[in-house]
Amino acid sequence: MRKLHLYLLAFILCFIGLGLAYYKVAVIGLPLTASEQAEVWDIEARISFRAKSDSAIKVTLPLPLNPPGYSILDEDFVSADYGLAIEQDNAGRVAHWAKRRAQGKQLLFYRVVLFENEGAVQKPDVVPVYPKAPEYPENLAPVIQGLLDKARQQSADTVSFSQRVIEQLNAAASMTELKLLLKHINRTRNLAKNLSWILAGARIPSRIVRGLRLQDNKEYSELEHFLQVYDGKQWRSLNIKDGQEGLPSNFIVWQIDDDRAFSIEGATESSIQYTVASALQETINIAGSRSAERGFHLMDFSLYSLPVHVQNVYKVLLMIPLGALVVVFMRNIIGIRTFGTFMPVLIALAFRETELLWGVILFCLIVGLGLLLRAYVEQLKLLLVPRLAAVLTMVVLLVAGVSVVMHKLGLETGLSVALFPIVIMTMTIERMSLTWEEAGPAEAFKQVSGSLLVAVIGYLAMNINEFQYMFFAFPELLLVVLAIILLLGRYSGYRLMELWRFRAFARNKP
Secondary structure (H helix, E strand, O other): OHHHHHHHHHHHHHHHHHHHHHHHHHHHOOOOOOOHHHOEEEEEEEEEEEEEEEEEEEEEEEEOOOOOOEEEEEEEEEOOOOEEEEEEEOOEEEEEEEEEEEEEEEEEEEEEEEEEOOOOOOOOOOOOOOOOOOOOOOOOHHHHHHHHHHHHHOOOOHHHHHHHHHHHHHOHHHOHHHHHHHHHHHHHOOHHHHHHHHHHHHOOOEEEEEEEEOOOOEEEOOOEEEEEEEOOOOEEEEEOOOOOEOOOOOEEEEEEOOOOOOEEEOEEEEEEEEEEEEEOHHHHHHHHHHHHHOOOOHHHHOHHHOOHHHHHHHHHHOOHHHHHHHHHHHHHHHOOOOOOOHHHHHHHHHHHHHOHHHHHHHHHHHHHHHHHHHHHHHOOOOOHHHHHHHHHHHHHHHHHHHHHHHHHOOOHHHHHHHHOOHHHHHHHHHHHHHHHHHHOHHHHHHHHHHHHHHHHHHHHHHOOHHHHHHHHHOHHHHHHHHHHHHHHHOOOOOOOHHHHHOHHHHHOOO
């Protein structure tokens, strides 16, 4: 009766999981696999600040307007009790939040969904007016004039002239005659604006472009600046750090030639954070619109409706059950011994940050050193909890020491060792030490090797892109994973490793 109950429960879980997935594919129209053609980008601006006591708050945030090569699919504002006004003119768009009274920490969000659209109609650029030469400060005028003269001698056109100016300014620290100008630029802290100011001395039209690089799961604290100069026919983009021409292929233009910047009045401790994530949002939005027209609202409760930074967290969390399934299979069917169930899964998650080879090396290094220290602590005859606390402290010190040493050796990947689950590492050292004392070193090494092997296999399974997409777009498939785990949980037959264990008996069988 109990076995029938288990089989029935597993069938129901599979039926629900596969049924919901089939409904999303057949009725709503979600794709079964990730598609590059349907790739969209979620960009979320998170504004955080602390309001002064009973003060009026004004927040200004520039917004994208017809970014070249992209179209805006959707955008949202989360502003609680704040008044919101959108200002748009030829220069761009700006959001203005306002509140008469606010107290404590405040959060505002702006989220925009973009998709690549090379056929998007772009507003034609207006031919700029050639600027008048600025009246430079008396102490800077000869320095700037000398810089412009040198650039003119080493260039052949507007673009190469601007590149020489950029190169000289970036090398100003080693050029005595430009140190005064460099001090002025460092004081204003806006290299792009100063470049435009200097190029105006040669009557070259220029403007500042601000934007973000579209890289999945990336966070930025400010917009990146590029300089555009007009060569008489079109605007040419230049990197303000090295003068290289062109914008990066993954660059999204947020502002063009607009002096309005992010600002907050009436607050302290203000900051802004841009989070970028890729998704199949375009296909999902189309499917959501189609289901809404039919009166279905299943897509309103999908994971894609969450904030971008929360989505990035769930992309990792949803892979943990798959790692647990790998552990169950390796233990119950293959017969590999491990230290617990969750330790291999957490080590596999840590490998995502360190990469597989470095992760294995760092794991072996820390556990090996930790065992030596644990053997010394054992001589002190401490009780269990103080002993664990002492080992934990030493593991943290080991992690810090390894990070510093590897940094000095130029191995920056080693810094990710800090992301290892420190408590799990401590329990692994403690568990291995006890196994060593009770069952001998062979059994201890067998179990730690099994744990490491399962962690590696779990890492490989959890990093399959198709699985990552399937479990995020169809989280109901985790019910199928649960059903498989339940069925494996009742398996009590021979494990594959026992074929080797009883090989002599099988060989002598009449």
